[in-house]
Amino acid sequence: MLLGFKTELKLNNQHRIALMKHCGVARHAWNWGLGLTKQILDHNKVNPDSKIKFPSAIDLHKWLVALVKSENEWYYECSKSTPQQALMALREAWKRCFNKTAGVPKFKKKGKRDSFTLEGTVKILGNNKIQVPVIGVLKTYERLPQVLTKSCTISRQADRWFISFRFEVNQQDCLSDTVVGVDLGVKALATLSTGEVVLGAKSYKKHEAKLSRMQWLNRHKIIGSNNWKKAQLQIARLHMKIANIRKDTLHKLTTLLAKNHGTVVIEDLNVSGMMANHKLAKAIADMGFFEFRRQLTYKCELYGSKLLVVDRWFPSSKICSSCGTKKETLALNERVFECGHCGFVIDRDLNAAVNLKKIAS
Ligand SMILES: [Zn+2]
Numbered sequence: 001m002l003l004g005f006k007t008e009l010k011l012n013n014q015h016r017i018a019l020m021k022h023c024g025v026a027r028h029a030w031n032w033g034l035g036l037t038k039q040i041l042d043h044n045k046v047n048p049d050s051k052i053k054f055p056s057a058i059d060l061h062k063w064l065v066a067l068v069k070s071e072n073e074w075y076y077e078c079s080k081s082t083p084q085q086a087l088m089a090l091r092e093a094w095k096r097c098f099n100k101t102a103g104v105p106k107f108k109k110k111g112k113r114d115s116f117t118l119e120g121t122v123k124i125l126g127n128n129k130i131q132v133p134v135i136g137v138l139k140t141y142e143r144l145p146q147v148l149t150k151s152c153t154i155s156r157q158a159d160r161w162f163i164s165f166r167f168e169v170n171q172q173d174c175l176s177d178t179v180v181g182v183d184l185g186v187k188a189l190a191t192l193s194t195g196e197v198v199l200g201a202k203s204y205k206k207h208e209a210k211l212s213r214m215q216w217l218n219r220h221k222i223i224g225s226n227n228w229k230k231a232q233l234q235i236a237r238l239h240m241k242i243a244n245i246r247k248d249t250l251h252k253l254t255t256l257l258a259k260n261h262g263t264v265v266i267e268d269l270n271v272s273g274m275m276a277n278h279k280l281a282k283a284i285a286d287m288g289f290f291e292f293r294r295q296l297t298y299k300c301e302l303y304g305s306k307l308l309v310v311d312r313w314f315p316s317s318k319i320c321s322s323c324g325t326k327k328e329t330l331a332l333n334e335r336v337f338e339c340g341h342c343g344f345v346i347d348r349d350l351n352a353a354v355n356l357k358k359i360a361s
Contacts, residue, residue, distance in 0.1 A: 001168070001169060001171055001301070002166050002167070002168055002169075003166065003167060003169050003298060003301070003302065004164060004165075004166050005144075005145055005164065005165060005166075005167070006162055006163070006164035007140050007141070007142040007144070007162065007163060007164075008140065008141050008142070008160055008161065008162050009138050009139065009140055009154070009161040009162065009163050010128075010138075010139040010140060010141050011138070011139075011161055015135065015136075015138060016161070018078075018134075018135045019135070019154055019156070019161060020114075021074065021077055021078055022078045022079065022082050022116045022118075022135070022154070023114040023115065023116050023156065024074070024110075025074070025075055025078040025082050025083055025086075025116070026082050026083065026085070026086040026115065026116035026117070027086075027108045027110065027114070028068075028072070028075075028083075029064060029068070029082070029083035029086040029087055030086045030087070030089070030090050030107075030108055031107050031108060032064065032068055033060050033064070033086070033087050033090045034090060034105055034106075034107060035107075036055075036060070036063070037054070037055065037060075037090070037094060040052050040054060040055070041054075054094075056091065057084075057087050057088040057090075057091040060087040060090070060091065061083070061084050061087050064083055064087065069083075078134060079118050079119075079120070079133045079134040079135070081117070081118055081119040081120055081133060081151075082116045082117065082118060084119070085116070085117035085118075085119060085151075086116065086117070089117070090105060093105040113155070114155065114156040115153055115154060115155035115156065116153070116154060117151055117152070117153045117154075118132050118133050118134075118135075118151060118152055118153075118154070119133070119150060119151040120133040120150070120151075121133055122149050122150060122151060122152050122165065124144050124145075124146060124147065124149075125137065127143045127144060128140050128141070128142075128143060128144065129144075130144060130152070130163065132152060132154075132163075138163065140163065141240065141243075141244065142244075142247060143251075145167070147167040147168075147169070148167065148168075149165040149166065149167045151165065152164065152165040153165070169302060171302065171303075171304050172259075172302060172303050172304070173303070173304065174258070174259060174260070174261070174262055174303040174304050174305040175259060175260050176260060176261065176262060177262035177263075178260075178261050178262055178263075179193075179261065179262065179263040179265065179357050179360045179361045180192055180193055180194060180257060180260075180261040180263070180264055180265065180353075180357060181193035181265045181352075181353040181354060181355065181356030181357030181358070181359075181360075182257065182264060182265065182266045182353060182356065183267070183316065183349045183350070183352040183353040183356065184266070184267070184269065184289060184292065185349050187335075187349070188200070188349065189249065189253060190253055191347070191349035191350050191352070191353050192257075192353055193350070193353040193354045193356065193357035195350065197349075198249075198252075198253050198256075200246075200249060207238060207241055207242050207245070208242060210238060211235065211238045211239070211242065214231065214234060214235055214238065215235060217231075218231040218235070246291075247291065250291055250292050250295055251295060253292070254292065254295040254296045254299050255299060257296060257299075258296060258299035258300045258302065258303045258305050259299075259303050259305075261305060262305050262306065263305060263306040263307075263308060263360045263361075264296065264300060264305060264306070264307050264308065265308045265309075265310060265356040265357055265359055265360045266293075266296070266307070266308070266309055266310070266356070267309070267310050267312060267314065267316060267352075267356060268309045268310060268311060268312045269289055269312060306360075308359065308360050310356055310359055314355075314356075314359070316352040316353075316355045316356055317330055317337070317348060317351065317352045317355075318330050319351075319355050320337070320339035320341060320342065320344055320351070321344075321346065321351045321354035321355050321358065322339060322342055322344035322346075323339060323341055323342040323344065325339060325340070325341035325342070327339075327340065330348075334348060335347070335348050336348060337351040
């Protein structure tokens with residue numbers, strides 16, 4: 001099976017310039033090819049008796065090399081695969097248009113969905129580096145999967161750059177066919193129906209204290225001054241460190257779940273609703289529930305386990321996991337669930353996790 005991976009790049013200015021140039025070449029090749037193919041279609045409409053054959057991606061690239069590259073020297077500063085891939089994408093876009101599965105391809109504008117594709121020696125070096133043709137070695141914030149790939153796409157969103165690639169994986173066998181319910185929480189990162197409790201990263205609190213201290217100490221610096229810039233850089237680095245610790249913790253948790261259980265049941269959290277509650281918001285942002293869901297989805301695919309997402313209105317915390325009686329009210333600070341009907345006593349989060357598990361089994 002083919003898995004996709006996309007992550008943010010950590011760039012220096014030299015790299016940023018090279019990426020912009022590649023986007024420029026990809027856009028130029030696309031727009032040139034689109035202009036030409038539109039002319040051909042117009043010609044064929046007016047001259048039904050002397051139609052010109054609609055070009056293939058290979059034809060287009062041959063013409064580009066002959067007509068466009070020699071006139072625009074900056075093409076030579078970029079990988080030759082970039083215009084080639086842009087023309088292939090254009091040909092695919094026309095194909096979809098002719099099949100009526102999509103509209104007529106559009107001209108690309110600078111700064112809007114900038115992207116380009118590189119083909120050739122794409123190599124993952126170590127945990128955080130990827131080598132790509134012409135541009136060289138690019139760094140990532142996130143750990144890269146150790147896989148083989150032949151091409152990658154680099155794209156821009158505002159001032160952030162992302163790299164994505166696809167790779168072939170043998171589906172790995174999930175170790176068992178058990179069902180696990182997962183209650184995501186504020187106090188502990190996750191409580192599993194097996195009784196396991198996964199706490200958030202410990203080192204993280206320490207860094208966070210340092211962060212708020214730094215922000216406070218720098219509150220009077222003049223915005224834009226050198227001292228302010230220095231402090232901003234330190235603050236940004238600390239933010240990154242915290243984000244990385246968080247991501248690592250999530251990776252461990254999601255692998256544990258997908259690898260060891262045949263079915264994973266989670267709740268569809270109403271994150272935007274919870275974000276409105278300011279106290280909860282910070283805890284949720286810290287734990288990265290969006291990221292949790294993203295990781296768990298692709299890992300379940302990888303291990304061939306099932307991910308079951310339960311409707312957010314399911315009252316997982318209010319039901320007694322022993323007798324099934326539902327409580328009318330349960331305050332947020334009640335950490336222990338006591339059933340008024342059968343007298344069952346259980347940790348609140350564990351109770352919720354067991355209820356989630358029960359849905360699937
Ligand atoms: Zn009960």
